[in-house]
Every structure is written in C-alpha cells, then in structure tokens.
Amino acid sequence: MVVTRDKNPSAQETFLQMAQAAGLRGRLLITVGLLILVRLGIFIPIPGIDRARFAAETSNSAVYGFLNIFSGGGFSTLGIFALGIIPYINASIIIQLLTTALPSLENLQKNEGEAGRRKISAITRYIALGWAVIQSTGLTLGVLQKYALQPDIWFTVGTVIALTGGSMLIMWISELITEKGIGNGASLLIFVNIVAVLPQTLGNTIEFAQTGGREAIAQVIVLLLVFLVMIVGIVFVQEGTRRITIIFARRQVGRRLYRERTSYLPLRLNQGGVMPIIFASAVLILPTSLAGFLSGDNPVSKFLVQFSNLMQPGSWAYVGFYSILILFFSYFYASLIFQPDDVSKNLKKMGASIPGKRPGEATSKYLASVSNRLTLLGALFLCVVATVPTIVESATGVSSFRGFGATSLLILVGVAIDTAKQIQTYVISQRYEGMVKQ
16 A cells, blocks of 8 residues: 655545545445435425426526525425435524523533533434424425325325425434544535536536527636636635644643643634525525515515515625625624634633733633634625626526525535545544554
C-alpha cells in the first residue's frame, strides 16, 4: 500500500484503502446499498391518485419544485417517500432550538454524555413522527384529495399512513448510514436526491440550447459560468476560518513543569451553513403555500395572493426581502451555535487566554465582536449566492434550473467536503494502525 508522508492522504492512497481495507470497503458498500434502496423506494406510488393531472397542474409551482428537489423527485411521482427526510430535518431543527431554551435538554446534551445524547435522539425521533403525521395529513387534505380517484376517508387514512411510514423508514435508513456507513446519513440522502434531479435539469438545458440558436447557447454558457464561479466561492467560504490565538499558562504537576504552549480557536466564516437559506426559503414559500390552500374572497387570501405576486423570483422586492431574511437567520443561527460566554468560561477553566484580552467579560466581548463580523461576511456571501442565480436566470431567460439554486449548491458542496474529510480521517487512522502493527 502506498503511504504518503503528508498529513492528508493522497488520492492514490485513499482509493487503495477504499478497495483493499475491509472496514472502509464495507462501510462504503453499506452506504451505497442503502442509498440505492431509498432511490428505488421513490418510485413506489401511492395508490388512488391521478398522477398525470397532478404533474400537469403543479409543474410550474415554486413550492412543489422546492419540495421535489429535496425528495429527489418523489413528490412529483407521488411515491411513499414523497416527504423524504424533511420531517426529520425539521425535528432536528426544533430540538436544536429547544436545547438552548430548555435547561433540561441543555443538561442532557452537555452533562449526561452518551446517555443524554441517546435520550435527545429518541425525543427527536418522536418529534419527527409527529411532524410527519402533521405534514402528511396537511398534504393529503390540502392537495392530494383534489387529485384522488375516490376521495373518501379510507383514502385519507391510507395516504397518511403511507407517507408517514415512508418518512420514518427514511429516517431509520439515515441513522443506519450515519452509524454503519460513511458520512452523515441525512445529509447524504438530501445530496443524492438533489443529484438525482440534475440529469433531467441538464437535459432540459441542452434542449433549450439546441432549439434556441446561438443566443440560447450564449445564455446557457453565462449561467453555467456563474454556477461554476459560485461553486468555487462556496468551497472557499465553507473552508474559511478565523484562527484566534490562545495561550495555555505554565502549570506544574508534581515535579514536572509544563511550559507555555500556543494553540488557536477556529471560528468558521459561515457558521450556519445552509440553514439560514433554508429558513429564509421556508418563510418565502409559506405565503404561496397558504394562498394555494386557502380560497375565497376573504382579506387573508387576497393579501397572500398579492404578496405572492409581489415576491416573484427575480424581482427587486424578492431579492431585497430574501436578503433581509438571510441576514436575520444568519445571526439567529450563529447565536445558537456559538456562545461567547460559554467559550470564555471554558478557556478560563483550562487555564487558557487570548493574548491582550483579560479572562472573563473582556474575552466574551472580544469573541462576540469577532463572531458578529464573521457572521456579517458569511451572511453577505449567502445573500450573493442565494440571489445571483435567480437574477441571472431572469436575465438570460434560462428557466431549466428553476428550483436548483443556492440551497442545492451549498448542500452539494458542503456534503461532498464533509464526506471526503471523513474518508480521509478513516484512511489516516488505518495508516497509524498499520504503523503500530509494524
């Protein structure tokens, strides 16, 4: 086996480990097999629905397009996996928010160790089950009954059970991938679902370029170049960190004196990842969804319709409101992830300090100011990533990438980087195990 002296393994060493090391090969096979199983389940249909009519009437809906991407086409085919991993993701977000608000959950996460984490995982599953029931019931009563061949009570009950069961099966598969496979199961499922939609999207784009002449080809090239530049920018921002120098004081244990040592505290430029864009997209899609479900001449329906017409993708009102939401949720999510007061207390307990900053309140204020500046830069970048594709699509007239925007790009790049890092970590651990055996 080829082993490099570098800190990170080479591509040759990584592929050799993937082919020869039984542990890594087994994990990869489990991951790929479960992902294929999920893809096959996408095409198991819910009985009793007029799919042709549903596809014809919802093909241009932004809401359904957004849901279809995250379900890997399962929503358009009306399969039992139409909800996908979305209820589990929503439950995880709810638990993350409640952990900061409820001291009992915070104690489970911080002080109870592995037992506490198992309890939080169990609570997350129960919330995901309840959320799946609510979403499947709302989807069945609000949308699917309109396209049902026999819209009776048995259709409603059966559809709710099928959608909920499919969502719970996907949740179990995602946890199985995380435990016995490679990478984060939920993230990989979303990654595969987005990739599964790409061939159709690229096919529509090629068809648009072939039928539109030279002008259409130029428009497609401009759009693809914008996506390429954005991917490069996302990689740099996802990997970007601010390293704050910290110094550990000298200490004596018995007769042994430990000298001062220097380390650093990494603060990510984009701490919230893709979550601010997901939250902002959900807020923008909610009025459109409610306008589709509600009917009549009441003031609420009229307001929702007017708001939906005003917030058309590509308009200045849409870009401005979308950017404000992203800025708000970026700071909100960063405040949940990074707690300057807790970090300052932990540094003080470890006997560490930031050069030029007194321990305690001064350190907390300094960390908060650095975090706020980083969050602003990250949020501005997310605004650019989220709005530029929509503006370019409107300018070029290429609508085949509708729905595949900033959220999809961030998820694809982020999951690819995290999975590659986990594989590299496993290869490095195998390298050191081989050195010990020798």
